[in-house]
Amino acid sequence: MTTRFVTGLALFASFLMAPARSYPQTPTLTPFDKLPDWSGTWAMTGGTVFDRATQTGKGGTIDPGVREHPPYNAVYEKKYAEHLKLRDADRYPDVQTNCGVPSGFPRILNLPDAYEFVVRPDVFYIIAENGGNTMRVYTDGRKLPGKEDTWGTYTGVSVGHWEGDTLVWQTVGLKGDRDNDSILDRTGLVLSDEAKITTRLRKIDAQTLEAQMAIEDPKALTKTWNVTKQFKKGKPGLFLYDYGCAENNRNPVDPATGQTHTLGSDGKLIK
Amino acid sequence: MKSAFTVLFAALAVAAGIQTALAHHSSAGFSEGTKVVAGTVKEFQFRNPHSWIQINVTDESGKVTEWSVEWGSPNQLGRDGIRPSTFPAGTQITIKLRPDLSGHPIGIFVGAKMSDGKIVGKWSDE
Numbered sequence: 001m002t003t004r005f006v007t008g009l010a011l012f013a014s015f016l017m018a019p020a021r022s023y024p025q026t027p028t029l030t031p032f033d034k035l036p037d038w039s040g041t042w043a044m045t046g047g048t049v050f051d052r053a054t055q056t057g058k059g060g061t062i063d064p065g066v067r068e069h070p071p072y073n074a075v076y077e078k079k080y081a082e083h084l085k086l087r088d089a090d091r092y093p094d095v096q097t098n099c100g101v102p103s104g105f106p107r108i109l110n111l112p113d114a115y116e117f118v119v120r121p122d123v124f125y126i127i128a129e130n131g132g133n134t135m136r137v138y139t140d141g142r143k144l145p146g147k148e149d150t151w152g153t154y155t156g157v158s159v160g161h162w163e164g165d166t167l168v169w170q171t172v173g174l175k176g177d178r179d180n181d182s183i184l185d186r187t188g189l190v191l192s193d194e195a196k197i198t199t200r201l202r203k204i205d206a207q208t209l210e211a212q213m214a215i216e217d218p219k220a221l222t223k224t225w226n227v228t229k230q231f232k233k234g235k236p237g238l239f240l241y242d243y244g245c246a247e248n249n250r251n252p253v254d255p256a257t258g259q260t261h262t263l264g265s266d267g268k269l270i271k
Numbered sequence: 272m273k274s275a276f277t278v279l280f281a282a283l284a285v286a287a288g289i290q291t292a293l294a295h296h297s298s299a300g301f302s303e304g305t306k307v308v309a310g311t312v313k314e315f316q317f318r319n320p321h322s323w324i325q326i327n328v329t330d331e332s333g334k335v336t337e338w339s340v341e342w343g344s345p346n347q348l349g350r351d352g353i354r355p356s357t358f359p360a361g362t363q364i365t366i367k368l369r370p371d372l373s374g375h376p377i378g379i380f381v382g383a384k385m386s387d388g389k390i391v392g393k394w395s396d397e
Contacts, residue, residue: 090299248318271375
């Protein structure tokens with residue numbers, strides 16, 4: 001009896017002395033057989049204008065006159081207008097032209113080429129063929145880190161959960177336009193480092209995934225900005241490839257002027 | 272059969288041609304109109320982030336100018352039936368492109384007509 005009491009006391013003491021774990025102490029994992037089937041490959045529908053619902057002007061993101069109308073405050077509307085002016089003058093190169101930075105979020109849901117959406121009980125992965133971009137959404141019950149524990153990254157930090165067959169996640173910790181190297185599309189749309197995005201991703205029919213994003217940004221927006229993107233399922237057996245942007249980049253950018261140059265096949269400057 | 276193949280190939284490549292809008296730069300430096308150049312394929316660079324067709328064009332005086340014609344990424348074009356062998360070096364082709372406004376021998380690919388009449392991309396103005 002005494003031995004059992006001492007053993008129990010020792011176990012209780014070790015429990016009390018155990019260091020706090022960052023991993024969730026009560027995992028709320030949804031088992032594989034309860035998760036939706038999002039296998040295969042997918043491709044975003046439409047072009048890369050991020051918010052086509054508010055687009056004015058004809059064409060795509062690089063065409064003069066095309067713009068979107070997010071609920072920007074005056075400061076960010078002015079900033080966007082400056083980007084558009086530069087775009088129209090061919091002086092607003094895509095920040096990815098240096099082939100070195102990720103697309104980030106939410107732009108990772110606004111890319112050409114193919115996607116894979118990998119569903120696991122503990123984590124959800126977005127794998128974009130374009131740029132070789134990856135995003136992780138943790139679904140293991142952990143909480144979002146506090147502001148002091150994020151420092152601004154291209155894709156931020158995302159934590160989600162399942163509501164039936166809908167994955168709902170929140171993203172914080174985005175760097176936004178802090179370093180002028182993270183955009184939403186080539187018109188020059190940006191968010192600030194205070195953006196918080198709630199995304200709901202679900203299959204609306206056998207061939208279509210839909211992402212509804214509610215974007216809040218007290219520094220840049222006057223109200224919530226709602227944007228929807230859709231993805232169509234690819235043909236069975238489609239191969240995905242790597243995308244080495246630096247492989248043969250013949251459009252280097254002059255950082256001083258923003259001018260995009262063109263190199264010849266011999267690597268020498270044409271213009 | 273040949274014409275059916277041509278139409279299919281052209282349709283696929285038209286879809287691929289849309290991807291020219293994915294160039295790293297604004298389209299402000301390129302004409303909205305098109306220009307046709309004929310020459311010999313020097314090289315088809317089927318590489319990321321964009322493919323380039325290099326063709327040597329000889330003018331009436333015998334001067335040879337190398338044109339650089341930008342197109343989509345191999346991943347995009349490959350799914351639409353384009354291959355590194357689509358434009359073999361030494362082949363005679365006629366290319367329709369959106370020329371650089373500054374006059375440099377650069378353009379954005381619109382379409383190509385092969386010596387056997389096969390069309391790649393968009394050739395008609397419809």
